[in-house]
Amino acid sequence: MMGVISDAGKVVIFFFRILGVWKRKSISSQLMFEQIWKVTMQSALTTGMAGFFVGAIMTIQFTMQMKDFGALGYLGGLATSTTIREVGPLLIAFMLAGKVGAFTSAELGTMRVTEQIDAIRCLGADPIQELVLPRFIAIVISSFFLLGLGLLLSIFGGILLGEVFSGVSFEEYLRHIPTIVSLPSILTGLFKCFIFAVVLAVICTYRGYTTTGGAKGVGLAVVKTAVGTMVTIVIADWVTSLLADITLRAVLGT
């Protein structure tokens, strides 16, 4: 338990260190765009596929619950709203944790144990500025692209299964999306997506950057990244849901 708390503390300190470097030093936009491209391309296929199936599953689940009430007209709106608000961001964060998080911690960890990070410092550069920061920002930005992609495909998945499984035509499926998918649910989704991306980015770069103990250490860093990000993302989901709810109530006065 003490270990977990001290780890969490170190991650938070590392986060502020990244922010400090971001504020003080310039960042090569070329390095950053390379990373954004890499992260997005790495995860586009898996995220898109997962999005498609989530849309499909949501549609099936809602159909089974709603058809007895004869409320299938609202199917598209409800499935899409749930995806944007909750399942989409969570799913995409898990996807990114599995792919990008593991990859980034392994990459930085390998650079650490092969002394490349020390070499960068000896050659007069700041590894936080040149290695960690571009990856950190790239993960956060890419996760928005991937969220958009995932949501788009989840709507396709929903439409397809609406036609095949529920007998709802695609005009009917789409009709209630604008009425049910409200601005608050979109904002909640975006906010969650942002928080999850930051959590993932800071944990995987921290784990990679602080790897010790050779090839075995790199393996351990990847495992710790996977476990740490999944657990923290679930906790963050709960906290952000609560925060979003409170904020929306306060703002909308309901």
Next chain:
Amino acid sequence: MIQFKGLVKKFGDRIVLKGLNLSVQKGEILFILGTSGTGKSVLLKNLMGLMKPDAGQIWIEGEEVSSFSEEQYLPIRRKCGLVFQQPALFDSLTVFENIAFGIRRHTKDSEQEIQKKVTKALGLVHLKNIENKFPSQLSYGMQKRVSLARTIALEPKVLLFDEPTTGLDPVTTSAINQLILELSRNLKTTSIVVSHDMRCALDIADRIIVMDQGSIIEIGTPEELKKSQVSLVKDFLSEVLEKEARQ
């Protein structure tokens, strides 16, 4: 030129360096020998500011650097070049960009000057026409030489070598040892060489230090060392002498 005073380094409960005292003269070649895990690499990393000592002082040309910040360390890292135990080349960069990396950051040289320095550094390690290759396309021995070139391209006054020949074949080993001697004499650098190679130490060192469990147990010129009564030193020596007797 360089002085360690009562240097202590701990990892958790483990004390790796136990109050180490050492001074290095300008222009000398100093060899540090010792079994694995006695803290030789840790000593070099403390000197480069890659790790901070828990106690003690590090003096470099009249400055006490152990409490320096990362920014303050920049000129020190310009002055002292460390060649790592592993090649530590950047996989995603070509040989040229690997060697240019430090020049770009430590100096304001033009592309033309950088080009010249890279070619010169590669020449010093007897390599040419590999500027556009990636590290993964080179043999381990070549990677180690490129790594050496990357460090000497900055023309440091002090060269630190961490096991430059470990894991290399005999031919490359003697080529690299020859190179260390040449560099020290031609560029007039001060060299600290961490090594297991007693033979080579006896051949090219001005002074030799033997470390065991975080302390210096013997120090002297090669001639003095041959007469040492310390058992670990005798072990190191007998290995060399036996091998020569067999040949």
